[in-house]
Amino acid sequence: MREFAYFPGCSQGSSAHEYGESAVAAAEALGIGLREIPDWSCCGASSGHMTNHLLSVALPARNLAIASEMGLDVAVVCAACYNRLRGAQRELLEDEGLASKVEGMLGKDPRFRGEVLHLLDIIFREVGLEELKERVSRPLKELKPVSYYGCLMARPRGLMTEDDYENPQRMDRLLEALGAEVRGWSYKTDCCGGSLSLTRTDIVVKLVNRLFEAAEEAGADCIVTACPMCLANLEMRQAEGTLSYKAPHQLPVFFFTELIALALGLDGARKWFPKHLIDPQPLLRGAGLL
Amino acid sequence: MIHTLTPDLEREVERRSGQKARNCFQCGKCSTGCLFNFAMDILPHQVIKLVQYGQKERLLSSGTIWICASCETCTVRCPNEIEVARVIDTLRQMALEEGAVPADRKIPIFHKCFLGNIAATGRISEPVLMGSYKTLSGDLFSDIGLAVNMLAKGKIKLIPQMVKGRREVRRIFKEAAR
Amino acid sequence: MAEANGRRNTADEDIRILAFLCNWCSYAGADLAGVSRLQYPAQVLDVRVMCTGTISPYFVIKAFQEGMDGVIVAGCHIGDCHYLKGNYMTAKRFQFLQRALEVFGIEKERLRLEWVSAAEGEKFANLIRDFTRTISELGPSPLRQGRKEVAVR
Amino acid sequence: MSAKKARKKEQPAPDSGSPIGAALVVGGGVGGIQASLDLVSLGYRVYLTDSGPSIGGVMGMLDKTFPTNECSMCILSPKMVEVASNDNIEVITLADVEEIAGEAGDFTVTLRVRPRYVDVEKCTGCGDCTAKCPVKVPNPYDAGLGITRNIRVPFPQAVPGAAFIDPATCRYFTKGKCGNCVKVCQAKAIDFEQKEEMRQLKVGAVILAQGFTPFDPRLKPEYGYGVFPNVITSLEFERILGANGPTSGHVIRPSDGKEVRKLAFVQCVGSRDCLVNRGYCSSVCCMYATKQSLIAKEHLATVEPTIFYIDIRAYGKDFERYYQNAAARHGVRYVRGLVSGIRERQRTKDLLLRYLDDSGCMQEEEFDMVVLSIGLEPPRGLTSGLGVGLNEHGFLQSDKFQIFQSTREGVMVCGAAQEPRDIPDTVTLASAAAARASQIIHAGRNTLLTRTEYPPERDVKGEEPRVGVIICRCGSNIGGFVDVPKVVEYARTLPGVAWAEERIYACSQDAQEWIRQKVREHGLNRLVVASCTPRTHQPLFQETLRTAGLNKYLYEMANIREHCSWVHMQEPEKATRKARYLVRMAVEKARLLEPLQEGESEVIPRALVLGGGVAGMNAALSLARSGFPVYLVEKEEELGGLARSIRISQKGEDVQAYLRDLIGQVEKEELISVFLGHRVVDIGGYVGKFRTLVRDSEGRESLLEHGAIILATGGRQHRPAEDYLYGKDERVITQWELEERLEEEGAEAPRSVVMIQCVGSRDDRRPWCSKVCCTEAVKNALAVKERWPQAQVYVLYRDIRTYGFREDLYRRAREKGVTFIRFADDVSPTVNNLGVKLQVAVKDAALGGETVYLDADLLVLSVGVEPNPDNGELAPMLKVPLNADGFFLEAHMKLRPVDFSTDGVFLCGLAHAPKSIEESVAQAVAAAARAETVLAKDRIITEGVVAQVDESSCSGCRTCVALCPFEAITFDETKGVARVNTSLCKGCGTCTAACTAGANRIQGFRFDQIISQIVAASKAWND
């Protein structure tokens, strides 16, 4: 079993609690150990880099410094955290001036030389599709998901892992391995507007509903994400579309690890689904998966 | 009408972000790819143009710099390798530093609350964040239904998590603010 | 009935068509139709000329006199003439020719002017198919031996 | 100040180690083809290699060409046939150059020739093998859109027109079984035993013309190429438009074959893009997108094309007008701003594009199909073995002023391999490269040409026609559908036929000997071959006839393959009947054939160059270096022309130093006689023999005799008529005046310099783009920044047209902080004199037309290029036309860019159209090459197929005089009859058709001959 220093991110602690659980459970079942970074703190998310550059590096740096001490690569499940941690890591390794400044702030060496990885990539590297396929006990045959990465998983170009940054493929391949009938679409990396969710709900409702329309047009019956922030935002704001859009969307949204857990037949899976704002249980029942 | 053109802003932006707005040839890709452009008062390629022109006040008080969600679509597609999102980040940072009056108050208030929350506890706690944001922005009633729904699903933890190294975190904030 | 007014409707075995093709475009277009193995009726014979500009009205009239039922003149598209403006002259001459034919009692549909480029094998084949159909419908030319009575009417 | 006296000089004797009179041309695109044809007419043996199975390059794949919309194949394939039938050009396909050893004049080239597995000599191109080959492959000729078989003739017009096998996908080679093709090939042409071969060639010069590789749009994943079926490349679209393409020219889309209505073009895909490390502009895509829009509409009127672009680069001759017409008259929609990415609707496969409309509002629109205007990349496989340098973009590096000269002496470059460029510029550079090669190896001229020795021509006058007829089976191509013995039988019954026989392959080498023997045996004096198309095979049989001692015009062909067996395969009976008729028509005509004399006239091996600017001087020097004396006539008292006012070239070189050097070389060159202060009074004569009268300012006249003329009389600068306070305020200057000021010691440093583009260009009165001024402004802006780093520089423009590598300069200018502000086409900036400073107001189109006020210490006007006012007087003297703008009009916009339709007269430089110094130099040297092809011959052979006037019947109506497009007919006032100058006549026959007296006859297509064909057709039918 390979171990990683696990950075859960704030939303795992609250609104996305069950997704966090599904991540840990799926990882464990696939032989990936996630050791939580002790006393991790928030990466600063969008607010950090939007308002203060130094802050946007120093906040993730604190976590990277702790991870350095653990001597493990870092595993992340939130696209925003992933983006911030990797971004900060690169800046710190490339800009010595910045690194020593941050070192002064933290009192720790912020130069993390391991790798920051998203759980999706870790599954690809450590498990691989072939093995995953073998482990599936309940193929998701009747599900027709589209995969949704959001904007932060693949960008900036060159910063993120090897997947195609405009038309990423890994989640599709993974879902296929789980037996789902994945639909292609052109909206994988569109931004859902998560950071404006509270402040400019009007904009976000538009964006989110555009995504749902496109997903339906693609013939999908659910959306799968690799980011708890996206998931929350999509769920929260699609019902809102009822007011401004003719067709109300009620398309379930999953976290990819929930589906892994489901396909592997893990016990915990059932208890996460009722927690969704948009109830996926009818869909899963219809598909004979519950 | 634009009268005085200065290269100062362009240089300032470059110093802070490493981005050379002057390289832009106005192909418009940043704007046509931006999903938020419909809500912007100045489109991304115009932001770049106005940076070239040195129109600091206009940019720092624009709505665009706050509407931009940093999704980086613009950045990955600019043929002149200008990280437009970073330019906008920089303008936001300058706007805060200079106390520019933003076209849309609510967004900077949100960021302030967000960071305030981290500074206080080390991690984000949704009820704390919402509470402080709603008080400061005066936007008390929106999302009430949603909050009730989320509470009902047990999705909102009322007791915030506290990071032990809070002092470290606060020090980061203090130093970064200098 | 059909016989009486000199018209027949089936593709006529006995139809005779002569095509004047310019060397640079239409002849090459016909070559391409061949290379592409496009099939078209075999009732057409062709005369190669360097340029449609060479085609004197007399050739066309002679062809009808000799018993042809239809005549095609095909050259480069206007502007593409190998000799700058030969086909332009042809286009001008053509209008005169059609009128002249009517005087002889020959339907003007029996003479066709078309621009076929070297890349238009398909167009060439279609032209022959279409023209053969037209001529079949019109039936043998009134000037043809043994049909003169009909022409005089 | 009178002229240096012309001195007669012997052709310099070859030095001891005389150069090899042969050249290698690498790459058989239009560039390589032109270079080869020029070299061979200059008297050198040519090896033309291509890495592919046929020559033709990309032009062979194009449907039409801008800005004339001419059919690409129609104009290219005659040149390809010319290459194929020339004994002194050896085409070597599937060949890669491994090494070029040695030095200029004496190179040893090593070639790796891959096996074709088909014997080119034996293959007849019938295609039987293709029909039986089980392996389907995407057809490269259709840019991968269509499907073909593994063994095939690359495309119908291919040269060599033989099949080839790709061993990588052949079942025999990969699996060891199959061999179907061997079984069906009746010509026994397939040979699996062929092996890769190394060949060594000895040549004196090398021309590189490897062309370009299309950009792979998968590198721009946001456009979804390869993922969305309806996103295609421009090259693929070119094939869709092609009448001979995979959809036969129907504008339908790949996903469902639906007719395309809404069509979008995305420009600059893989060009002007630092992200994918292709910072240069590909120069042709703005124009080809415009062309494809027009052609698509021509094919399907309902198509609505939209072009998304950054700047429209319509900089070439007649391009601007083409673009404006496309927009204004043909409904092509141009939208400024690139789309960021493409989305697809999953069900319909329609494509969603987002763009900013004119008012700056975001729009999302659905399109049926999107064409990516992909850029031009350096050709693959530019190996170090060539010993030449590459530039930072990977294209062939060349000299700053002589762009056709590589970094290695004796190795020249041309076409898109040097810089992305269009067909006319490629052709120009190819001729220039040939001229440069000739300068190096001219001492070896005519030493390596094979000249066939012909037996003396038998006089057949007065003999009864004895026609020999060969009916070719072409394997089963004819024999399979036409009952050949029956046709032979029929032929024997025809009047005048002395002998008729069939032959399986009439064009094979052994058959030629057989024909000669039959001619002798049966005393034949006319020959008819009933086989395939005369367009490819006539020269071969005519040649055979010559070697048999007969005049080559005693030959007629009946095309019973392309026009018969192949198009009536399903009706063998009718095919046989038609073959008989066609044979009869040919025989009847053959009976009337007469030997024709190819005209011959002497050539005075000396040239006249008119105009002593950069273009004229380069043309003169090039000719002189190839050993030909030149008269250089300049109306001013000084050489240099406009270039005297330019300090820095577009590549940053010192123009004045170059000019001084150039003038020095001209003055030193003994073969050049310069006539300063002279004007042309009259020009008479024709190709090979011109007589020109020139007069100096004091009225002294000289009569010059020469064989060719190069027109290099240039253009002039537009004088702004008080636009923008020019002439009223001394702070308002032109770019040339700025260049002067930049060199002035102690000139006061301006704080702010504003430049205004397109002054006197692209307007109603001057509807052309002056091509040079965008680059000039960028270059001068950089120079200002260099001299006065503190100065602010603003360039106010409509489109920045820094095509090709000039884009690098544009980028550098931005990097250095020059600000570029675009104004809309119809809202020019205005200038206000505020006393201490000038104030320029410009409506910035990027900001929705918001006014920007700029203070200017200097206002620099980028004034355009205008035609030389002398043109109106020169054109009739030279019998050459002007275009609508007043520049000279070349013979053919695409393939004869430096020729006039009047033989022996050539043009270059600004006389032709606006262009930069380097481009003028290239064109001048190209014109020299073309002139040299005339001068290098001791006599000019003119075609036998020409008009002739029978003086006794000519009524003197002069109809023909007026009609001849080549002004070949003059009127003999004394005799009152028309007279044809056979040196000028092209044999079109326009005159013949119009001659009411029947006096004007076109040889080989005589009135009686055509009538005989008509009558024969009728007789055949009546039989």
Ligand SMILES: Cc1cc2nc3c(=O)[nH]c(=O)nc-3n(C[C@H](O)[C@H](O)[C@H](O)COP(=O)(O)OP(=O)(O)OC[C@H]3O[C@@H](n4cnc5c(N)ncnc54)[C@H](O)[C@@H]3O)c2cc1C
């Ligand atoms: C979609 C499209 C549309 C266009 N439309 C127009 C138009 O309308 N008008 C116009 O003027 N221009 C047009 N162009 C541009 C035009 O194609 C080029 O100007 C022209 O093809 C350049 O000719 P070339 O001979 O230099 O190169 P190519 O046509 O590229 O020919 C190069 C030849 O060299 C061979 N070769 C390559 N590498 C080697 C090697 N290492 N050794 C031996 N042989 C080699 C290749 O097989 C090829 O046969 C268009 C281009 C594109 C892509």
Ligand SMILES: Cc1cc2nc3c(=O)[nH]c(=O)nc-3n(C[C@H](O)[C@H](O)[C@H](O)COP(=O)(O)OP(=O)(O)OC[C@H]3O[C@@H](n4cnc5c(N)ncnc54)[C@H](O)[C@@H]3O)c2cc1C
């Ligand atoms: C405004 C402007 C700006 C330019 N800027 C640039 C630039 O920045 N960079 C660049 O590379 N190029 C530039 N050019 C183009 C450049 O000037 C030409 O490409 C170059 O000078 C070659 O010109 P030419 O020899 O064809 O013509 P010219 O230089 O015009 O020479 C023609 C010669 O012919 C003589 N002549 C004219 N009529 C007759 C006659 N009837 N009889 C005998 N002699 C005659 C003239 O006196 C002159 O000497 C510019 C041109 C203009 C007009």
Ligand code: SF4
């Ligand atoms: S994408 Fe880049 S070059 Fe294009 S307009 Fe935006 S910033 Fe300028």
Ligand code: SF4
């Ligand atoms: S980063 Fe900002 S400006 Fe750029 S595309 Fe995203 S929202 Fe638009």
Ligand code: SF4
């Ligand atoms: S069957 Fe033979 S002759 Fe015919 S194309 Fe093929 S190889 Fe050539």
Ligand code: SF4
């Ligand atoms: S041997 Fe090769 S080329 Fe010939 S038919 Fe078979 S697969 Fe085709």
Ligand code: SF4
């Ligand atoms: S600007 Fe240049 S690279 Fe872009 S489309 Fe036009 S010609 Fe091609």
Ligand code: SF4
């Ligand atoms: S001459 Fe005969 S064998 Fe040769 S290609 Fe023509 S028809 Fe075929």
Ligand code: SF4
């Ligand atoms: S400034 Fe000159 S080169 Fe540029 S667009 Fe105008 S006319 Fe053309």
Ligand code: SF4
């Ligand atoms: S044949 Fe053509 S070129 Fe010759 S004289 Fe007649 S019209 Fe002129």
